[in-house]
Amino acid sequence: MSESKHIDALVKKYLGQLQEADELGKSIEDQAKPTVVIFIDLTDSTAMKHGKLARSWLGHIFTFISVISEVAMKSGGTVVKRIGDEVMLTFDEIASSEQFLDSLADSKLHEHFQFKIAADYGKAYHFKFHSGLADDPYGTVVDRCARIAKYCKPGVTLCSGDYAGGVDNESFFYPLGSFSLKGLPDPEPIFVRKPQPSPPSKEYLEPLLAALNQPANQWTGFRFATRAYTPASFSLTTEYIAARPFLLRELLTLPRLPYSFQEFQIMIKDLDDDSRNQYLAYSVEWEASFDSFIRRGSFLFAILVEESMPYVNLALMPDMIEIVKKIKKKARVKFRGVIMKIGGMTIDIDYVEIEGLTN
Numbered sequence: 207m208s209e210s211k212h213i214d215a216l217v218k219k220y221l222g223q224l225q226e227a228d229e230l231g232k233s234i235e236d237q238a239k240p241t242v243v244i245f246i247d248l249t250d251s252t253a254m255k256h257g258k259l260a261r262s263w264l265g266h267i268f269t270f271i272s273v274i275s276e277v278a279m280k281s282g283g284t285v286v287k288r289i290g291d292e293v294m295l296t297f298d299e300i301a302s303s304e305q306f307l308d309s310l311a312d313s314k315l316h317e318h319f320q321f322k323i324a325a326d327y328g329k330a331y332h333f334k335f336h337s338g339l340a341d342d343p344y345g346t347v348v349d350r351c352a353r354i355a356k357y358c359k360p361g362v363t364l365c366s367g368d369y370a371g372g373v374d375n376e377s378f379f380y381p382l383g384s385f386s387l388k389g390l391p392d393p394e395p396i397f398v399r400k401p402q403p404s405p406p407s408k409e410y411l412e413p414l415l416a417a418l419n420q421p422a423n424q425w426t427g428f429r430f431a432t433r434a435y436t437p438a439s440f441s442l443t444t445e446y447i448a449a450r451p452f453l454l455r456e457l458l459t460l461p462r463l464p465y466s467f468q469e470f471q472i473m474i475k476d477l478d479d480d481s482r483n484q485y486l487a488y489s490v491e492w493e494a495s496f497d498s499f500i501r502r503g504s505f506l507f508a509i510l511v512e513e514s515m516p517y518v519n520l521a522l523m524p525d526m527i528e529i530v531k532k533i534k535k536k537a538r539v540k541f542r543g544v545i546m547k548i549g550g551m552t553i554d555i556d557y558v559e560i561e562g563l564t565n
C-alpha cells in the first residue's frame with residue numbers, strides 16, 4: 207500500500223470515529239437531568255498514614271467509606287466512585303440529599319472522623335462506561351462542586367447557590383460571598399450549610415450570655431450603656447449582608463495573597479475585570495492609612511487609602527462603630543480580611559479583623 211493510501215485509510219477511520227462520537231454525545235446530551243453532586247473527603251488520612259503500619263489505618267478508612275456509602279444509599283443516593291479517601295455521590299433530588307446530610311449528622315460520624323463536604327445541584331450528563339458500574343456524571347455541576355470542596359475545612363458543608371436555592375428553607379444556609387473558582391468565568395456564590403437540626407440557641411449560649419451580662423460587666427455613662435446580650439446577638443441573618451464576622455474565616459480554606467496593599471495596587475492597575483477576579487477570596491494581611499468611615503443604618507464601612515488608587519473599603523460589623531470612631535485620620539491600620547470585590551476605585555474587604563493601630 208502506498209503512503210498516500212495508508213493516510214487516506216487513517217483519515218477515513220478517524221472521521222468515522224468522530225461521527226460515532228458525535229452521535230454518542232448527542233444521545234448522552236438528550237438524557238441530561240438535574241442532579242445533586244456531593245463530594246465527601248476524609249481530611250486526616252494523609253497524616254494518619256504517615257509512619258504507621260497499614261493495618262492501623264486501612265480499617266479506619268474502610269469504615270468511613272462504608273458508613274458514608276450505606277447512609278447515602280438509604281437516602282436514595284448513588285455511590286459513583288471512591289477516589290482514595292474521597293467519596294463522590296449523586297442524588298436525583300435535593301430532598302434526598304438533605305435527608306442524607308441530616309442522617310449523616312445523626313450518625314455521629316463526625317465524632318470519630320474529620321471530613322468535609324461540598325454539595326452542588328445542576329444539569330449533569332451521565333456516562334455508563336461499564337454495565338456493572340454506576341452512571342458517571344459529567345458537566346459544570348461536577349467541576350464546580352469539586353472547586354467548592356477546595357474551600358472546605360473539616361466539619362464544614364459548603365454548597366453552591368444553585369443547591370441552597372433548591373432547598374425550601376433558606377435559613378438552613380448562610381451566604382459566604384462570591385468566590386472565583388478555577389475554570390469558571392464568573393465568581394460563584396458559596397453558602398455554608400448550618401447543622402440541622404440547629405442546636406437550641408439559648409441553652410447552647412447560656413454560659414457565654416451569663417458571663418457577658420453579669421453585673422461586673424455592666425457599664426453606664428452619660429452617653430452610653432452596656433448592651434444586653436441575647437441569643438439573637440449571635441445569630442447569622444439570611445437577609446442582605448454587608449459584613450461578616452472575621453471568625454467565619456475559620457470555616458474556609460483560603461489562599462493567602464503574598465503581596466502588600468501597595469504592591470497589589472500596582473499589580474492590578476492595568477488588569478481587566480476578568481483578570482482582577484482571579485484574586486477574589488484571597489485572604490490578606492495589609493496596612494493602610496485611615497481616611498474616613500461611612501455608617502448607613504446597620505452598615506458600617508471604613509475607608510483606607512494610600513497614595514494611589516484603588517483604596518480599601520473595609521466592611522465592618524455594626525458593633526465596631528465605637529472602635530472606628532476613635533481612629534484618627536491618617537492613622538496606620540493593620541488588618542486581616544478577604545477580598546470580595548475589586549473595582550477600578552475600590553477593593554472591598556470582608557471578614558475584617560483589625561489587628562493594630564499606629565497614629
